[in-house]
Amino acid sequence: MATSKRTRADDEYEHYEAVVVGCGPGGAAAAARFADHGVETLVLERGPEAGSKNVSGGLIYAEESAPYTIDDLFENFREEASERPVTDYEIHNISGNKVKTYDLTDLHEHDTEWCDAVLRRPMDSWLEQRVHEKTSETGGGVLTDVRVDGLLRENGEIVGVTCDELDPITADIVVAADGVNSELARDAGLMDWEDPDEWFQGVKATVEMDAETIADRFGIDDDEGVAHLFSGDLFDDVRGGGFLYTNEDSLSIGTVFHLDSLVAEQAEPHELLDSLLTHPLLAQWFRDEYHEREYAAKLVPDSKKVAHREPYRDRLVLVGDAAGQMQAQGPIIKGMNHAVSAGALAADAYVVSRGNADPESVGRRYTKMLERSGTMEKLRPRRYDLARTVGEHDAVANAVDRVLESPIGSVAIGNPLSKRAMKLAYNSPFLVSMLPDTATGYVTLPSIIGEEHGRTIHWDNEIEPPSLEERIGELTYDTDVGNPHIHLRDDSAEASGAAVYACPVSAEDFGGGCYRSETVRANGSEETLVSLDTQPCVECGTCAVVADTDWEHPRGGKGVEFREG
Amino acid sequence: MRSVVLTKGVPDFSEGAVSFDEDGHLERGKTPTVMNPNDEVALGAALQTKVRHGGHVTGVSMGPPGYASVLEEAMESVYADDSYLLSDRELAASDTWATAITLCSGLEKYQEEIADIDLVFAGFKTADGETGQTGPQTAWALEWPIVTHVLALDIDPDERVLRAKRLVEGDIDEIETVEAPLPCVVIADPEFSPTYRTASHRLTHKRLRTETQARAADHEDHLTTWNHEDLNLDPDYIGLDGSPTIVSSVDPIPKAPSERDATMIEPGDEDGMGQVLEELGAYAGGD
Ligand SMILES: Cc1cc2nc3c(=O)[nH]c(=O)nc-3n(C[C@H](O)[C@H](O)[C@H](O)COP(=O)(O)OP(=O)(O)OC[C@H]3O[C@@H](n4cnc5c(N)ncnc54)[C@H](O)[C@@H]3O)c2cc1C
Numbered sequence: 108m109a110t111s112k113r114t115r116a117d118d119e120y121e122h123y124e125a126v127v128v129g130c131g132p133g134g135a136a137a138a139a140r141f142a143d144h145g146v147e148t149l150v151l152e153r154g155p156e157a158g159s160k161n162v163s164g165g166l167i168y169a170e171e172s173a174p175y176t177i178d179d180l181f182e183n184f185r186e187e188a189s190e191r192p193v194t195d196y197e198i199h200n201i202s203g204n205k206v207k208t209y210d211l212t213d214l215h216e217h218d219t220e221w222c223d224a225v226l227r228r229p230m231d232s233w234l235e236q237r238v239h240e241k242t243s244e245t246g247g248g249v250l251t252d253v254r255v256d257g258l259l260r261e262n263g264e265i266v267g268v269t270c271d272e273l274d275p276i277t278a279d280i281v282v283a284a285d286g287v288n289s290e291l292a293r294d295a296g297l298m299d300w301e302d303p304d305e306w307f308q309g310v311k312a313t314v315e316m317d318a319e320t321i322a323d324r325f326g327i328d329d330d331e332g333v334a335h336l337f338s339g340d341l342f343d344d345v346r347g348g349g350f351l352y353t354n355e356d357s358l359s360i361g362t363v364f365h366l367d368s369l370v371a372e373q374a375e376p377h378e379l380l381d382s383l384l385t386h387p388l389l390a391q392w393f394r395d396e397y398h399e400r401e402y403a404a405k406l407v408p409d410s411k412k413v414a415h416r417e418p419y420r421d422r423l424v425l426v427g428d429a430a431g432q433m434q435a436q437g438p439i440i441k442g443m444n445h446a447v448s449a450g451a452l453a454a455d456a457y458v459v460s461r462g463n464a465d466p467e468s469v470g471r472r473y474t475k476m477l478e479r480s481g482t483m484e485k486l487r488p489r490r491y492d493l494a495r496t497v498g499e500h501d502a503v504a505n506a507v508d509r510v511l512e513s514p515i516g517s518v519a520i521g522n523p524l525s526k527r528a529m530k531l532a533y534n535s536p537f538l539v540s541m542l543p544d545t546a547t548g549y550v551t552l553p554s555i556i557g558e559e560h561g562r563t564i565h566w567d568n569e570i571e572p573p574s575l576e577e578r579i580g581e582l583t584y585d586t587d588v589g590n591p592h593i594h595l596r597d598d599s600a601e602a603s604g605a606a607v608y609a610c611p612v613s614a615e616d617f618g619g620g621c622y623r624s625e626t627v628r629a630n631g632s633e634e635t636l637v638s639l640d641t642q643p644c645v646e647c648g649t650c651a652v653v654a655d656t657d658w659e660h661p662r663g664g665k666g667v668e669f670r671e672g
Numbered sequence: 673m674r675s676v677v678l679t680k681g682v683p684d685f686s687e688g689a690v691s692f693d694e695d696g697h698l699e700r701g702k703t704p705t706v707m708n709p710n711d712e713v714a715l716g717a718a719l720q721t722k723v724r725h726g727g728h729v730t731g732v733s734m735g736p737p738g739y740a741s742v743l744e745e746a747m748e749s750v751y752a753d754d755s756y757l758l759s760d761r762e763l764a765a766s767d768t769w770a771t772a773i774t775l776c777s778g779l780e781k782y783q784e785e786i787a788d789i790d791l792v793f794a795g796f797k798t799a800d801g802e803t804g805q806t807g808p809q810t811a812w813a814l815e816w817p818i819v820t821h822v823l824a825l826d827i828d829p830d831e832r833v834l835r836a837k838r839l840v841e842g843d844i845d846e847i848e849t850v851e852a853p854l855p856c857v858v859i860a861d862p863e864f865s866p867t868y869r870t871a872s873h874r875l876t877h878k879r880l881r882t883e884t885q886a887r888a889a890d891h892e893d894h895l896t897t898w899n900h901e902d903l904n905l906d907p908d909y910i911g912l913d914g915s916p917t918i919v920s921s922v923d924p925i926p927k928a929p930s931e932r933d934a935t936m937i938e939p940g941d942e943d944g945m946g947q948v949l950e951e952l953g954a955y956a957g958g959d
């Protein structure tokens with residue numbers, strides 16, 4: 108019988124040599140590498156299919172310096188699972204209707220073997236099948252619709268996982284590849300959900316456009332693709348930027364903002380996305396036709412601040428977003444590639460440490476491998492830590508902004524010489540990785556560049572993006588009726604009011620979202636309270652950070668189901 | 673564990689599929705045939721046994737050649753390994769008695785020629801005949817024990833016993849646990865739901881699904897048809913002649929006469945709305 112083989116004699120639980128939680132790029136890479144090493148591996152994924160819960164921009168990079176790339180681990184990845192290679196890369200500095208465009212190909216190509224646009228549902232579901240094939244051969248496999256809800260401990264030591272849908276499972280190694288809202292990383296006490304300053308929020312629309320139209324409007328062939336980035340004053344003062352990538356027969360258009368800045372500016376994420384969609388610059392591509400296939404959102408960790416330097420505890424290791432391994436290299440976002448490297452390294456670390464009595468020997472080895480492969484230095488550049496202490500100091504930042512905004516500053520940047528210097532600076536991975544996270548880099552500088560060097564765009568952009576209500580209406584949900592996955596702990600406006608605007612499917616004065624604020628009268632005084640209905644939730648994680656909640660993912664298979672991602 | 677699941681085709685009573693004539697009689701010719709919904713539950717119970725203990729599941733049906741599609745459905749959706757159809761003209765118009773005799777002969781032939789059976793699963797009742805007699809009568813004919821209204825099932829293959837939770841309906845519904853020796857007939861209660869709480873069971877389930885999809889694609893290769901001669905049955909004891917009961921007539925249920933008159937009032941009709949308030953006033957309490 109299959110079961111008794113795996114049940115340890117001294118143990119009532121089922122046992123697998125390796126358990127991998129999550130089948131995104133990090134989990135898929137770990138599992139594939141385990142299988143290559145002949146390790147019996149069980150992969151648990153909470154979505155009804157891998158990718159159904161995932162969102163990215165998404166450009167997946169294969170870095171020349173990386174220890175592993177996705178096509179090392181999965182043959183034919185590019186042919187079968189990705190959309191288009193990026194052959195043209197530009198950034199647009201925007202000030203009102205004035206736009207100055209720089210070619211960013213140099214920065215993009217730095218250390219890049221190849222880079223493809225991907226959609227996560229097709230990509231991850233393809234990975235899931237390959238992973239299931241590989242892991243089946245070594246006695247395991249992938250199970251979907253299973254949510255791991257915690258760590259199994261024995262005498263205080265982590266020995267496995269617990270699930271809603273299955274009996275507890277023990278393992279010699281547990282890989283938490285459960286993404287940005289990792290419940291396991293929190294259960295282990297390795298990460299927290301406290302500080303908005305440590306996260307970005309990404310919001311994205313997948314927009315219908317057939318291959319012929321893409322070829323025509325972007326001037327590219329079937330085997331070419333473009334990446335456009337947008338920054339400047341089109342997002343008011345919110346720190347972040349926008350992107351547009353071409354897929355086979357759709358566009359991925361989105362925004363990524365610092366969560367603390369969204370909160371400080373009380374910005375509505377869907378409106379910021381609309382500011383991008385309706386900017387005149389985009390009219391050249393839409394020509395008044397706009398059909399949105401999907402609206403999606405997810406938190407994104409900022410590795411500079413949160414990438415864990417020792418991402419392990421007992422026999423648990425964290426990989427990818429769960430460990431905060433998401434690098435924002437200036438405007439370039441690299442999360443998937445690092446998740447792949449980390450996942451594969453974690454599996455390698457286990458195999459070389461196998462047999463060592465100390466369960467943490469795997470984690471220590473994995474940490475060393477992250478450092479030696481140069482991955483940790485990319486995630487947490489030492490020079491950023493240095494620059495940050497100076498650059499983000501309010502007084503300094505304000506002073507720099509004032510100089511830049513002053514006639515002298517503008518003239519300096521507007522100077523023809525600086526034109527070249529600016530482009531070079533943007534294309535320097537070194538400088539870009541040092542940019543402090545102030546409005547200077549995101550808003551002031553690009554606006555001034557746009558203003559001083561830009562050309563005025565005269566197109567009219569007449570498209571009307573769908574309302575939030577329509578966007579929610581288009582999404583697919585399998586609601587776990589009567590069993591909400593988020594509970595509001597404190598419904599005061601001070602504690603949880605920020606979620607009303609920061610939640611990507613809620614808005615001030617919109618009754619159909621997750622968070623609403625309402626004014627109640629009690630004892631003669633008025634009070635604003637926050638209420639929550641998780642039905643339209645897209646599981647982005649934002650309110651776990653900006654509101655006072657008990658936050659969990661829905662049970663296996665329940666909740667939102669993305670078709671594009 | 674070798675299980676046999678008895679399954680029958682029934683008219684697809686779902687909205688849009690079913691067709692009635694003017695007198696309210698079912699039009700069988702125009703209504704597609706599907707697997708009896710309760711049989712899906714029986715198959716689910718057999719599948720759970722296979723996932724947990726390994727083995728083989730065979731789908732068996734008595735009926736016209738068109739029931740092959742029902743057996744194919746059994747293979748596709750609930751992963752049966754192979755199918756046996758007991759079919760010929762002599763079997764037509766069997767009542768539950770004649771059906772049970774025929775099924776029993778089929779199962780005995782199966783035991784002689786193919787393999788010993790540990791468990792026979794049947795549905796609670798069909799969506800058309802609805803007698804719920806075929807399973808028990810087949811058990812009687814086989815001279816096997818039977819456990820009905822089964823909600824959950826646990827099998828000890830070494831001891832060759834099954835432990836079942838069964839629903840006992842009475843003033844208060846109770847759940848009792850019973851034991852029975854194998855081989856045994858099991859009637860799954862519509863509330864039966866298979867549980868797979870371990871990862872290895874789920875992985876096995878997933879593997880079976882993949883294997884079955886390939887198999888169901890050429891169902892004919894896995895289908896055996898036996899007629900009454902194969903089953904060595906005397907035509908006097910089967911089909912219409914072997915059926916002690918006859919459905920003498922079928923009466924459509926008449927539509928319930930309406931007891932109240934409805935008056936339609938548009939929201940814009942002020943007089944009408946005034947009338948509504950007046951009428952409602954009689955029911956309003958207080959002053
Ligand atoms: C708008 C946006 C744009 C982005 N753009 C880019 C880009 O252009 N390039 C780039 O490289 N990165 C980009 N990223 C970041 C990138 O998406 C992530 O860094 C990457 O997905 C991390 O991979 P991962 O495997 O660690 O986690 P994920 O891809 O999030 O996978 C985690 C998996 O675990 C599953 N899971 C979670 N919890 C549980 C549980 N309890 N039990 C079972 N399963 C669970 C999830 O369903 C999911 O499948 C972007 C992100 C966003 C939101």
Ligand SMILES: Cc1cc2nc3c(=O)[nH]c(=O)nc-3n(C[C@H](O)[C@H](O)[C@H](O)COP(=O)(O)OP(=O)(O)OC[C@H]3O[C@@H](n4cnc5c(N)ncnc54)[C@H](O)[C@@H]3O)c2cc1C
Pocket residue numbers: 677678679680708710711714732733734735764765766767768769771775793794795796797798800801802803804805806807917918919
């Ligand atoms: C009095 C009477 C007269 C009838 N006369 C005719 C007639 O003239 N023409 C006609 O076409 N039908 C006739 N039928 C219908 C036919 O005999 C029944 O459909 C059949 O015997 C099964 O009975 P049931 O539908 O009540 O099934 P139930 O006893 O409710 O079914 C219980 C379970 O038994 C199993 N089962 C039932 N039937 C079969 C089968 N055929 N093969 C395999 N497994 C099975 C299934 O697992 C099912 O879930 C008659 C039925 C009765 C009661």
Ligand code: SF4
Pocket residue numbers: 593606609610611612613621622641643644645646647648649650651
């Ligand atoms: S309720 Fe919370 S997790 Fe859900 S979409 Fe809104 S902010 Fe994101």
